[in-house]
Amino acid sequence: MNPIVxxxxxxVIGVGGxxxxxxxxxxxxxxxxxxxxxxxxxxxINRANMVRPWLFLFPxxxxxxxxxxxxxFGSFFxxxxxRSGNDFIGIGNYVTLAGDEAFRTAFLNNVLWVLFVPAVTxxxxxxxAQLTDRLRWGNIAKSIIFMPMAISFVGxxxxxxxxxxxxxxxxxxxxxxxxxxxEPLDPLQVPFWNNFFLMVIxxxxxxxxxxxxLSAALRGVPEETIEAAIIDGANPFQVFFKIMVPQIMPTIxxxxxxxxxxxxxxFDIVYAMTGGNFGTEILPSYMMNFMFRDDGIATAxxxxxxxxxxxxxxxxxxxxxxxxx
Amino acid sequence: MDNIAGQKxxxxxxxxxxxxxxxxxxxxxxxxxxxxxxxxRDQISASAWWxxxxxxxxxxxxxAEGDVTQQGDLYVITGNVYEASEVASSFTNSxxxxxxxxxxxxxxxxxxxxxxxxxxxxxxxxxxxxxxxTFSTEEDPEAEGFxxxxxxxxxxxxxxxxxYDTVLGGDGMGQAFINTLTVTIPATIIPILIAAxxxxxxxxxxxxxxxxxxxxxxGLLVVPLQxxxxxxxxxxQQIGIGQSFLGIWLAHTGFGLPLAVxxxxxxxxxxxxxxxxxxxxxxATDFQIFTRIILxxxxxxxASFAIFQFLWTWNDLLVAKVFLPSSDESWVMTVRIxxxxxxxxxxxxxxxxxxxxxxxxxxxxxxFTMQRYLVRGLLAGxxx
Numbered sequence: 001m002n003p004i005v006x007x008x009x010x011x012v013i014g015v016g017g018x019x020x021x022x023x024x025x026x027x028x029x030x031x032x033x034x035x036x037x038x039x040x041x042x043x044x045i046n047r048a049n050m051v052r053p054w055l056f057l058f059p060x061x062x063x064x065x066x067x068x069x070x071x072x073f074g075s076f077f078x079x080x081x082x083r084s085g086n087d088f089i090g091i092g093n094y095v096t097l098a099g100d101e102a103f104r105t106a107f108l109n110n111v112l113w114v115l116f117v118p119a120v121t122x123x124x125x126x127x128x129a130q131l132t133d134r135l136r137w138g139n140i141a142k143s144i145i146f147m148p149m150a151i152s153f154v155g156x157x158x159x160x161x162x163x164x165x166x167x168x169x170x171x172x173x174x175x176x177x178x179x180x181x182x183e184p185l186d187p188l189q190v191p192f193w194n195n196f197f198l199m200v201i202x203x204x205x206x207x208x209x210x211x212x213x214l215s216a217a218l219r220g221v222p223e224e225t226i227e228a229a230i231i232d233g234a235n236p237f238q239v240f241f242k243i244m245v246p247q248i249m250p251t252i253x254x255x256x257x258x259x260x261x262x263x264x265x266x267f268d269i270v271y272a273m274t275g276g277n278f279g280t281e282i283l284p285s286y287m288m289n290f291m292f293r294d295d296g297i298a299t300a301x302x303x304x305x306x307x308x309x310x311x312x313x314x315x316x317x318x319x320x321x322x323x324x325x
Numbered sequence: 326m327d328n329i330a331g332q333k334x335x336x337x338x339x340x341x342x343x344x345x346x347x348x349x350x351x352x353x354x355x356x357x358x359x360x361x362x363x364x365x366r367d368q369i370s371a372s373a374w375w376x377x378x379x380x381x382x383x384x385x386x387x388x389a390e391g392d393v394t395q396q397g398d399l400y401v402i403t404g405n406v407y408e409a410s411e412v413a414s415s416f417t418n419s420x421x422x423x424x425x426x427x428x429x430x431x432x433x434x435x436x437x438x439x440x441x442x443x444x445x446x447x448x449x450x451x452x453x454x455x456x457x458x459t460f461s462t463e464e465d466p467e468a469e470g471f472x473x474x475x476x477x478x479x480x481x482x483x484x485x486x487x488x489y490d491t492v493l494g495g496d497g498m499g500q501a502f503i504n505t506l507t508v509t510i511p512a513t514i515i516p517i518l519i520a521a522x523x524x525x526x527x528x529x530x531x532x533x534x535x536x537x538x539x540x541x542x543x544g545l546l547v548v549p550l551q552x553x554x555x556x557x558x559x560x561x562q563q564i565g566i567g568q569s570f571l572g573i574w575l576a577h578t579g580f581g582l583p584l585a586v587x588x589x590x591x592x593x594x595x596x597x598x599x600x601x602x603x604x605x606x607x608x609a610t611d612f613q614i615f616t617r618i619i620l621x622x623x624x625x626x627x628a629s630f631a632i633f634q635f636l637w638t639w640n641d642l643l644v645a646k647v648f649l650p651s652s653d654e655s656w657v658m659t660v661r662i663x664x665x666x667x668x669x670x671x672x673x674x675x676x677x678x679x680x681x682x683x684x685x686x687x688x689x690x691x692x693f694t695m696q697r698y699l700v701r702g703l704l705a706g707x708x709x
Contacts, residue, residue: 006570007507014515014574022522026612052611053530057538060523060582066560067553067579068545074556128347131340141344143696145351150692151685152640154659158667158681159354162361162374162674169373170674172357204351209703216704236336265549268642272663284643287551291647295555302551313547320543324536 018059025055072306079299093300103301105279106286109195110264110308113282116196118259121203122252125210129218130240132211142215146208153205153268160201161273164188189278198280201269206262210255217251218244257312264308283308362678363484369674380479382424384433387411388471389460399448402460406452406476419481426452426476433475452476488679496676498683500654501661505639505684507570508649508657512577512638513631519578520585521627525615527586528593529601539590545583553580554647561648570655573648580644581634588633591705592626593619629702632695636688658684 029051030036034044082089097103128145132138148156165171166186174184187197221244229243245252267284274280276289287301360374372381388411391404406423407416425434428442428450436442438454448461452474462472493499526532527539557576558568566572596619604614620627638644642659649655653665662680670676692699 004503004507007511010511010571010574011514014511015518018515018518022518022612026610030610049530049611050532053526053532053535056522056526056530056611056615059519060586061538063519063579064542064545064582064586067557067576068548068583071553071556072548074559075552078555128344131344131347134337134340135344138344141348143693144348146696147355147689147692148351149699150636150688151355152642152659152688154642154663155640155681155685158662158677159358161667162357162678163354165674169370170361172353172373172375175373175375204354207351212700212703261547265551268659268663271642272667284549284551288643288646291554295559299552299555302549302554305549305551309547309549313544316547317540317544321536321540324539 021059022056026052029055075299075302075306078295079303081296083294083296085295089296093296094304096297097300097304102281103286106276106281106283107304109280110282112195113199113202113263114260114308117199117202117206117263118256120199121206121210121259122214122256124203124207125255126214126245126252128207129211129215130244133215133218142208142211145211148205149208151205153201153266154272156201156205157269157272160204164197188274188280191279194274194278194280198269198273201273202263202266206259210259213255214248214251217248221247257315261309261312264305358678358681361674362488362682363486364675365483365485365487366673366675368480368483377482377484380421380481382477383480384475384477385412385415386430386433386473386475389458389466389474390471391458391460393466396461398463399461400464400466402458402462402466402471404458405456406458406474407456415480416478420456421479421481422454423452423456423476423478424454426450426474428474430473430475434477438476450474488675489683492676492679492683496666496670496680497653497656497661498658498680501656501658502683504649504655505657505659508573508577508645509635509638511574512581513634515574516578516581516585516634517627517631520582520589520630521620521623522615523582523586524589524593525611525619527590529614529619530611542583542586542590546587548583550580550643554643558647568648568650570649573644576644576648577634577638577641581637584633585630588630588702588705589623589626592623596622625698625701626705628695628698629705632691632699633702635691639688 029048034048034051035041036045036048038044078085079093080088080090082092128142132141132145135141151159162170163172164187166174166184168174168178168184171184173187178184188194190197225243225247226239229239234243265284267282267288270276270280270282270285271288276282276285283301283305287298287305290298290301357374360377361369364374364377367383368377368381371383372379385406387406387409389402389404389406390409391402394401394403407413407420423438425437427433427435428445429435438452441449441451444450444460444462446463448463450458450460452458458474460472460474464472466472493502527535527542553576561567561569561572561575566575600618600622601614604618609617640659641657642663645657645660646664649657649660653661656665658680662677662684666677666680670680
């Protein structure tokens with residue numbers, strides 16, 4: 001069947017099915033199971049109100065359970081089996097990983113990414129938010145810096161392939177190098193530093209996100225605190241770093257952790273730019289080498305990523321619970 | 326902040342300049358891509374995109390075709406290089422002056438125009454800046470064919486849609502564009518409805534375990550997609566969906582739900598309690614409150630999520646690689662670029678630029694027209 005036709009049918013069935021389910025389930029509940037009439041009317045209304053939340057929740061809970069909760073366990077169990085999935089080998093896959101030079105490289109590179117990208121992105125976002133807030137054309141500047149958020153990681157990688165290109169007639173970096181009298185070189189093949197050149201792409205994409213959120217937080221800083229500091233003789237830098245930044249610290253932490261999580265999941269940039277060559281492998285791209293080839297290893301890598309994410313996950317849940325109280 | 330006493334005006338200069346520089350750094354890569362996508366291959370290899378508004382000195386290769394006369398041992402060919410059959414089509418409108426010429430492909434600009442130089446076999450060659458040339462050689466051009474010449478000429482900037490034509494047709498980006506659209510639209514619409522009902526239940530209905538469920542949604546927000554790939558692909562194969570569009574719609578729906586529920590619940594919880602309670606007093610059921618009051622009031626949050634989910638599914642590479650069939654007629658644009666064009670068209674910058682721009686054009690339009698909702702969604706999702 002033509003995918004477009006199939007797509008249209010899916011939209012109709014999907015949306016129609018959802019509406020039908022919610023309306024139908026609600027109708028059946030009120031009319032037939034616990035009708036609000038007869039001698040049990042009052043009791044029935046209460047009962048219906050106890051069941052209804054679960055009717056509303058069911059499709060979402062089912063999908064979440066199947067597509068996100070089940071895989072956590074499914075992946076973990078799969079990672080305990082060998083390549084074919086028939087033999088239980090315990091932590092064998094993890095032992096293999098620990099002994100693999102490429103895995104260690106990927107792991108260490110990922111540590112670099114996690115340390116570097118969120119720090120630089122948050123800092124740049126904060127500085128740009130503060131600077132643009134004072135300008136008359138600040139909103140235009142913000143739009144431009146925010147724009148890469150809309151671009152796919154693959155598209156962004158391609159854009160930066162141009163910037164990094166070896167040919168000084170294509171790559172602006174090498175054009176500048178040659179202009180200054182140097183020899184062109186391929187930035188993506190410079191050992192160790194090439195990791196940072198790849199990180200620049202993610203920083204370029206994510207700074208807009210940090211900027212938007214931190215800019216909103218900065219606007220929420222009470223004016224009195226700033227005025228008081230200025231009257232006490234603080235210079236603009238002191239006002240910014242000693243008065244404003246401490247007050248938006250919780251938001252900075254949220255931005256920082258959000259970007260950290262992203263860094264642990266993005267495989268597209270490394271995949272499109274270097275394919276993991278030249279010592280730039282990171283865990284998500286390393287995992288894709290085994291996808292479709294050795295599910296045991298692939299799931300083991302995925303689970304390592306899950307463990308890395310775990311602290312943030314727990315912290316997030318704690319925050320959410322604290323807010324609800 | 327503008328007029329607070331004590332602000333130094335010298336600082337505002339520094340701020341302006343810093344922001345201009347930052348904006349330039351941010352926009353230059355994208356501008357480069359856009360400009361390159363409209364230039365043809367010869368121009369790209371001859372000059373950089375930032376020189377593209379200026380004429381380019383381009384090397385041409387032709388045969389010295391012209392009238393042959395015999396003088397002693399030598400055959401003398403006279404003619405005009407602009408009329409040589411290989412390059413004539415490039416010079417139909419204008420004949421820019423020739424700056425240099427050469428006799429080998431390695432050094433097409435070895436000699437100044439107008440300079441008379443020795444040929445390899447004892448004759449001489451001269452090409453003037455107006456294109457006229459005299460080429461004398463011992464070899465009979467009638468028998469051996471006209472000899473090769475190379476020359477440099479300034480060609481005016483040339484922008485056209487040739488790359489887009491190539492990319493959309495032969496390179497399959499047209500089909501990939503349709504595939505991306507086919508993946509994106511159902512994957513954006515379906516989670517919204519499911520999530521809206523769940524968000525309402527989590528925001529306004531009282532039942533045991535509500536807090537726990539909200540915590541679970543927050544937790545699922547950060548579960549890495551990588552975990553889901555292997556078990557779900559297996560599940561899809563077992564229930565007969567396999568790698569297909571249906572599979573990717575389901576997958577995107579599942580993966581998008583935590584954000585959808587979280588965003589919508591945060592928004593709905595902030596709606597005024599009075600409206601909902603007075604509706605209840607008036608005898609409205611939960612279902613009516615949801616469809617008549619909550620849903621219309623939550624439009625901004627629904628729009629924010631729709632934009633997020635649209636951008637995310639449009640730009641996704643990972644899920645598409647795993648859940649769509651691996652045959653190339655169902656590739657989406659990101660897969661087409663990353664797995665095919667980057668390899669097969671590796672050095673063809675104009676083609677790559679056009680392909681990239683085809684894939685980022687729609688998200689950019691969505692971004693610039695609906696930025697307001699996007700920002701609002703980001704703020705609702707993160708600042709809490």
